[in-house]
Every structure is written in structure tokens, then in C-alpha cells.
Amino acid sequence: MNGVANLSRKEQVIRSAAELFKEKGYAASSMRDLAQKLGIEAASLYSHIKSKEEILQTLCFDMAAEFRDSLDKVEKQNVSASEKLSMGIIGHVNVMARDLTASAVFMNEHRHLSNPHLRDFLLLRINYINRFKAIIEQGVASGEFKRNIDTKLAVMTLFSSLNWMPMWYSPEGSIEPKELGQQLANMLVNGLKQN
Amino acid sequence: MNGVANLSRKEQVIRSAAELFKEKGYAASSMRDLAQKLGIEAASLYSHIKSKEEILQTLCFDMAAEFRDSLDKVEKQNVSASEKLSMGIIGHVNVMARDLTASAVFMNEHRHLSNPHLRDFLLLRINYINRFKAIIEQGVASGEFKRNIDTKLAVMTLFSSLNWMPMWYSPEGSIEPKELGQQLANMLVNGLKQN
DNA sequence: CCTACCGATCGGTAGG
């Protein structure tokens, strides 16, 4: 009945679930594992959430919305394609760094969504990828990027490296999200080779 | 008792399992699912394999060995770092393209290995990554690559995009493995920017 | 948030 307390406890459940799902995978995580993390009985979880999958839905769609919002802001900027690409990458890394655990779940566990949620999720994702692809194509059209690059390969390489960051990136390390995003953008745009 | 027939049937089991694990994930795949794919009863699987995890071990370690062998050959070549990097990438893509299903399992499902197998697998993987990193560092040392690149970021970006290929690459498409490997290498070395 | 419990399904074995 207490909305605030319920919400707060629900958030604790979701956060703990994210850690569990990241560590063991969604399918291998049991509600009893989750309850134990929180020091309660499994049955008690259901006063905060409707089902195991509802937790996954919350995690996946909340992250998707944050990524989309980040790219919305970038697209409004009136800058060159390489700058836009940089800003998009930095934005993505920033969103990820804010919650690396949820990001890892977003990337690795979304396939356990049932339909129609899975279908909706995949539509959001392909849309997000296509917006990055459009930025690269703008760069090709304007002559900023090479004419002969494979834009699909380019965008999948970008998206892959963004998706894998939660696996190895630690914000406690020396490099900050903005710096990491800038370096990745720089590497993709300018390459490794000495010029 | 018939070694050849047994081996062949075992291989069918492992191949079907790879498809199932790729599609649903290891934990969400049941031995009854697998048996159904093969048109037999679940209990009958155990005349060909010892356990569910044994299948995963076979898939993961066989792929790991193929990737390692491919890189072995590249390291023996007496060529520049960027050529070595190219050849390493092409080799990796070739191994992957030979069995995209097993590659996807290798990438996504290895974490369900139990110890000591998981530990062994992760050691093989970090070793493989470090050998690519060494190639990049050679390029930096020789002046072929920029002095100020973040080699960890570079190698993780490379490894990420290699790992994600099974998710989107189809060899039935227009681009062949060798061509794909060359384009990826070219993109990482030379970047997207028009020079 | 708990106790008590449900039907379904899991990986795997015995014995043929």
C-alpha cells in the first residue's frame, strides 16, 4: 500500500536480479537464488514482481529507452558525421557506464524474452543500429568517410564493441567513460595506422 | 561397438546440440529438446554422450583449438604487423565461417562450463587475445601503428567484432569469409575517414 | 513477508 516503500523494494529486487542474471544467465538463475540474495523466501518475491520475466522486461526495455534517448539528443546536433558518430558513441558508453550490470543483461539475456516482448525489443534494437548506420552513410555521402567502406560491417563492428564493453570495462580503472568513447570513436574513424 | 557408426552418431548429437544451444542457450535447452530434434528418447542420448556438459565442453574446446591453430600459422609468417593482423583476422573469420553454429556457442555459452573446465577455457581465451594484442604492440613498437593508441581497447574492439559475427554474418550473402576478414582488418587499420 | 504446497520439468540411471 505504501507506494514509495514498495517501489524502493521492487528496485532492490530488480537490481539484485540484474546482478544474478549477469553472473549466471537468466535461464540458470532461479527465483530461490534471487530470494537468497535478498534474505527472503522465494514466494515473497511475488509481492513485488509479477513474474521472473517481468524483471527481465524491465531491465531490457529501460536500458533500450536510455540508449534511444541518448541518440535522440545527438541527432539534433548540427555537426559533421564523424562528430555525430563520436557523440553517439560517447553517449552510448555513458549510458552503459551508469549501469554496467543492466547493460550486460540487456545485451546477453534479451533473447529469453517471450513474444511479443522479444519482437518489440528486436525492433527497438534494429532501429537503434540503423540510426548509427545512417550517420555513417551521411559521412560517406558527404565525402567525409571513404566511399568504398562496407557500412553494415562498420556499424556491426561498432555495435559489437559497444556491446562487449560491459564484459571488460571497469569504471574504477584509469579511463573514464567519455575518454573511452572518444578513443573508440577515434580508432574507428582514423584507424590504427600511423599517418 | 562399431566405432565409426558410434562416432558418426555422436557427431550428429553434438551438431544438433550446437544448433539448440545457439538458439535457446545452454541452460534453457533440455536433453528432451535435443532428443526430439534427433527423433529419439532423452535417455537414449546417454549411449552417445556422458552428460549435457560434455557436449558443451566438446564444442568449446574444439573451437578454441581451431582458433589457436589458425593463429599459430600466422605467427610463423615473416611479415609486417598490419599484415599479420590482417592474416590473423582472416584466419579467425575462416574458422568461424566453417561452423558458425559452434562459433556462436563458443562465444555465448562457455560460461556454463563447470570448473576446472571453465578456468581452462578462459585461460585459452585470454592467451588468444594476448597474442593478438602482441601483434598490435609490435606494430606500435615498429612505428607502423600510432604511438598513442590504447592497445587494450583496440584488441577488445577487434575481439568483440569477431565474436559478434556469428550473430549477423551469413556466408550465403554476397561477401566471402576472406573478403570479410580483409575488410574488417582494413577498417581497423585505416579507419573510416577519407585520407 | 512467511509456511505449505502444486504440477511440471529437469538431468540422469537401471535394465533390457
Added chain:
DNA sequence: CCTACCGATCGGTAGG
């Protein structure tokens, strides 16, 4: 490769 079966565990509900 099958029938018959095991103990364990699963997500979730009833009722308080």
C-alpha cells in the same frame, strides 16, 4: 535405442 523411473528443482499460488 527403449520403457520405466528417480530425486531434485523449477516458477508460481493460496492463504495468512
